[in-house]
Amino acid sequence: MKSAYILPTGDEIKSGIVLDIDAPEIIRQIVRAFPQAEVTRLCPLLDVEDTIFQKISEVVQKQPDLVVLIGGSGGGHRFSKSLGKDFTHSALEKYLDEYASHEIYGKNGHMWSKLVCGKKGATTIINVPGPFDEAKAACEAYLKAVSKGKNIEEISLDMANAVLAQYPVGAAETI
Amino acid sequence: MEHEYIIAHADKSVLKISGLEVNGLNTKQLEQILADKLHTFVRVIGVTGDNIEMDVYNIEPDQVRKNEEGIVKSIVLTEGITVTDLTKISCSDKIVEVDYDSIPDEPISKCARERWMKR
Numbered sequence: 001m002k003s004a005y006i007l008p009t010g011d012e013i014k015s016g017i018v019l020d021i022d023a024p025e026i027i028r029q030i031v032r033a034f035p036q037a038e039v040t041r042l043c044p045l046l047d048v049e050d051t052i053f054q055k056i057s058e059v060v061q062k063q064p065d066l067v068v069l070i071g072g073s074g075g076g077h078r079f080s081k082s083l084g085k086d087f088t089h090s091a092l093e094k095y096l097d098e099y100a101s102h103e104i105y106g107k108n109g110h111m112w113s114k115l116v117c118g119k120k121g122a123t124t125i126i127n128v129p130g131p132f133d134e135a136k137a138a139c140e141a142y143l144k145a146v147s148k149g150k151n152i153e154e155i156s157l158d159m160a161n162a163v164l165a166q167y168p169v170g171a172a173e174t175i
Numbered sequence: 176m177e178h179e180y181i182i183a184h185a186d187k188s189v190l191k192i193s194g195l196e197v198n199g200l201n202t203k204q205l206e207q208i209l210a211d212k213l214h215t216f217v218r219v220i221g222v223t224g225d226n227i228e229m230d231v232y233n234i235e236p237d238q239v240r241k242n243e244e245g246i247v248k249s250i251v252l253t254e255g256i257t258v259t260d261l262t263k264i265s266c267s268d269k270i271v272e273v274d275y276d277s278i279p280d281e282p283i284s285k286c287a288r289e290r291w292m293k294r
Contacts, residue, residue, distance in 0.1 A: 012222045018200045019255060074220070100177040107184050131218050132203040153177040160181060168216045168232045169183045 001034040004066040005059050006041045009052060009088055010130060013071065014044040022070045022135040026128070029136075030066070033143045037065075047072055049087040049094075056095050060123050067123060068139065071130035073113045088127045089114040096120055100153040102160030113163055117142070117156040124152075129163060137162040188236045190217075192250065193226040194261030200227070201254040212249045213239065227256075231266070239266040 006026055012018040023041045030039050042059070045051055052069070059067055072088035092099065099118025106112050115138065117126045128138040141162035145155040190209075202219040205227070209217040213234060221228035231239060239246070243264045251258050 015224075016199060017197050017224055017255075018202060018222050021201060021203055102179045102181060104181045104183055106187070107182060112183065131220075132206075133218075156177070157179070160179070164181060164183060167183055167185050167218075169185045174179055174181050 001030070001037045001065045003038045003062075003064040004030050004040070004068065005062075005064050006039065006068050006070065007055065007059065008041070008044040008070045009047060010044060010071045011047050013130075014046055020044065020070075021132055022128070022130065025132065025136050026068055026070070026139045029139050029143055033147070047087055049091050052087055052091040053095055056091065056125065060120050060125070063121065064123055067125045069125070069127040070135055071128075073115060073127050073129040074111060089116050092116040092118065092125060092127060096125065098152070100156035102156050104160060104164055112167075113160075115156060115159050115163065117152045117159065119152065126155075126159070128159075131166075133166045134163045137166050185232055187230045187232045188234065188239070189220075189267040190229045190231045190239055191226060191265045191267075192229075192246075192262065193265070194259050194263055195225055195227065196257035196259060197222060197224055197227065197255060198257075199255040205229075205250065205253045205256070208249050208253055209246065212246060213242070236266040239264070 006023045008020050008023050010018070013020050027039045027041065030037055045055055056067065069088045069092070072086040074086045089101070093101070093116060096116070096118035097120060099116050101114060101116045103114045104112045113129050113134070115127060117124070119125070126142055128135040138159045141158045142155060145158045150158065200222055202222070206217045206219055209229070213231060215234045216232040218230045219227060220230050246264055247258055247262055250256055
């Protein structure tokens with residue numbers, strides 16, 4: 001890997017209400033795996049689907065090897081009026097030609113997280129959840145899967161399982 | 176393209192702390208402080224300038240409500256949080272399980288639970 005862009009999302013991240021501790025962790029992981037990589041953290045984006053879509057398009061034109069979107073991976077506003085708007089997965093689904101995805105639902109029917117892994121040209125694009133432990137685990141799983149030469153379906157599954165492992169789940173089933 | 180759905184079976188409630196002043200919140204630190212206080216797993220799921228929502232797992236909501244004063248005292252130590260006279264805690268009941276086999280396919284709502292209730 002030669003270059004990667006880290007793209008945090010979230011109104012609360014952009015305004016500084018919440019400290020962005022995910023991007024530094026993801027940069028650390030990428031640099032550890034690829035010491036010569038140039039890793040750039042971009043200005044956080046507001047939770048607006050079209051804004052996220054446009055920014056992904058703009059970044060991919062620079063032909064990086066990897067783009068990582070942080071946050072906005074859950075059901076968010078679709079399930080609770082008081083939660084933020086989660087659009088990274090829907091923006092990625094609109095943008096990517098080829099991708100695999102896994103959705104993790106709670107037993108209450110709410111979507112906790114949707115992880116998308118895909119390609120646009122030579123660029124791989126993934127999203128990771130906002131909570132630190134989940135972002136860390138998802139990125140670790142991605143880098144590990146890449147080092148083993150896995151395809152996007154396998155990478156997506158590994159990332160989903162890594163995020164699922166962060167919940168105190170008594171059981172899980174795939175449907 | 177492969178799309179898979181995973182159902183996670185976990186008990187959780189939503190803990191909301193309102194009446195705060197939040198700026199530069201270190202969510203990881205807050206999760207750790209509350210996890211130590213409540214002896215359970217805590218995950219921040221939503222933050223605005225004056226309130227924080229968290230998932231708390233495997234704990235009775237009453238246990239959280241009874242512990243309100245202690246929780247407020249403990250979060251004072253978190254980077255990015257200022258407690259005010261208006262600070263208060265609310266905790267929802269535990270999540271209700273839905274029967275995934277009874278959820279209609281039609282997109283009445285993006286929320287599976289709503290679709291299940293309206294079936």
